[in-house]
Amino acid sequence: MSKLIGPFKEIVTLSSAPEKGALDDSALDIVQNAGVLVDDEKILKVGDFDTLKSETSDVEEIAGDQVLLPGLIDCHTHLVWGGTRARDYTLRMSGESYEKILEQGGGIFDSVEKTRAAPSTDLLTGLIRRANRHLMDGVTTIEVKSGYGLNVENELKILEVVKDAKADVISDLIPTCLAAHVCPKEFSDKREFLNYLENDLLPQLLVKGLTNRIDIFVEPSAFPMEMAKEYLSKAKNLGFELTIHADQFHIGGSQIAAELGARSADHLEASTDREVRILAKSETVAVALPGASIGLGMNFTPARKLLDAGASLAISTDWNPGSAPMGDLLVQAAILGIYEKLSSAEIFAGITFRAAKALGLNDRGRIANGMKADLAAFPVNDYREILYNQGKIKPSLVWKNGKEVNHV
Ligand code: NIG
Numbered sequence: 001m002s003k004l005i006g007p008f009k010e011i012v013t014l015s016s017a018p019e020k021g022a023l024d025d026s027a028l029d030i031v032q033n034a035g036v037l038v039d040d041e042k043i044l045k046v047g048d049f050d051t052l053k054s055e056t057s058d059v060e061e062i063a064g065d066q067v068l069l070p071g072l073i074d075c076h077t078h079l080v081w082g083g084t085r086a087r088d089y090t091l092r093m094s095g096e097s098y099e100k101i102l103e104q105g106g107g108i109f110d111s112v113e114k115t116r117a118a119p120s121t122d123l124l125t126g127l128i129r130r131a132n133r134h135l136m137d138g139v140t141t142i143e144v145k146s147g148y149g150l151n152v153e154n155e156l157k158i159l160e161v162v163k164d165a166k167a168d169v170i171s172d173l174i175p176t177c178l179a180a181h182v183c184p185k186e187f188s189d190k191r192e193f194l195n196y197l198e199n200d201l202l203p204q205l206l207v208k209g210l211t212n213r214i215d216i217f218v219e220p221s222a223f224p225m226e227m228a229k230e231y232l233s234k235a236k237n238l239g240f241e242l243t244i245h246a247d248q249f250h251i252g253g254s255q256i257a258a259e260l261g262a263r264s265a266d267h268l269e270a271s272t273d274r275e276v277r278i279l280a281k282s283e284t285v286a287v288a289l290p291g292a293s294i295g296l297g298m299n300f301t302p303a304r305k306l307l308d309a310g311a312s313l314a315i316s317t318d319w320n321p322g323s324a325p326m327g328d329l330l331v332q333a334a335i336l337g338i339y340e341k342l343s344s345a346e347i348f349a350g351i352t353f354r355a356a357k358a359l360g361l362n363d364r365g366r367i368a369n370g371m372k373a374d375l376a377a378f379p380v381n382d383y384r385e386i387l388y389n390q391g392k393i394k395p396s397l398v399w400k401n402g403k404e405v406n407h408v
């Protein structure tokens with residue numbers, strides 16, 4: 001039997017907001033004094049609470065003023081790692097650059113060493129802890145990248161950890177292989193390393209059902225454009241979906257993303273008007289990672305320009321031990337919004353259905369008929385309070401697949 005959840009002061013449905021381009025707040029499609037009718041794991045109806053009451057006797061009554069949003073979606077994280085990079089962060093605060101630390105063998109290499117040395121059980125515990133914290137912040141779908149293994153054995157170890165965590169984590173985990181994060185110290189030739197991944201790792205990922213998504217860090221200090229394009233083309237031919245760490249310090253990655261029809265191009269802090277136009281013309285979602293801008297003390301992704309040009313913009317944490325250790329999606333989205341002059345609708349779209357688009361998912365991110373009943377209720381009486389409080393007000397209730405989630 002269907003269940004009615006409510007009443008909510010407001011339900012921010014985002015029910016028919018377009019996938020691309022600028023939005024004004026009419027796109028929030030707010031229903032007042034509303035309820036949501038849920039059938040098993042899916043949303044059946046949204047409407048006036050008192051009217052919907054006549055449709056079922058199973059009512060989950062909500063106390064106090066609450067505003068309901070779709071469950072949040074974090075479409076770019078690196079949640080499996082060993083060790084800490086507090087030393088890097090301290091060096092960066094004193095003026096050392098992220099790229100210089102990497103060049104000197106620290107940075108990502110430091111996390112690779114610690115992650116390789118860590119037993120799977122420790123990595124699993126860390127992933128579950130981070131995913132649970134995210135869930136309490138209203139994040140019900142989380143993309144998780146590998147990328148601190150950099151060889152077949154350890155990349156598989158990390159992706160197996162993500163697979164195993166699905167049994168213990170309530171949120172959906174969407175795995176991505178980022179074995180091409182940087183070239184490991186054992187290889188002097190980047191092309192040779194990519195050949196090794198193509199031959200020895202990618203086919204195994206499909207056979208073992210570990211992921212159907214491939215990522216690469218396109219950057220002179222990681223993998224140059226032509227090499228990356230070749231690797232991604234091969235992955236695409238094998239049947240993988242693509243996503244790219246693009247234009248973080250130098251341009252290039254976003255162009256490849258558009259050319260190859262990647263689901264998303266992420267970072268884009270260095271994108272110029274040319275890259276903005278290329279992305280806007282494509283179906284590739286531009287993913288802003290304000291947590292990395294904050295963690296590195298660098299400029300934000302040109303989110304306003306991307307939206308005005310017609311691109312689809314998602315916002316994600318990039319939660320990782322190096323560039324983005326904070327991992328708070330709502331705080332970061334609110335900060336990006338005030339710097340980049342985004343509307344509430346653009347910010348909420350970026351952490352809900354547009355983030356779902358970046359993951360190739362069209363069954364979530366809106367409160368509308370047929371969508372997954374992933375929901376987050378905030379203890380406020382006006383949706384504007386959520387971003388005004390800069391993400392510090394956390395959900396009082398979260399539902400995953402129609403079921404209320406207790407504190408984890
Ligand atoms: O998205 N830029 C490349 N990769 C990650 C950071 C990884 C790290 O520093 O550990 C990012 O920012």
Ligand code: FE
Pocket residue numbers: 076077078245318320
């Ligand atoms: Fe990243």
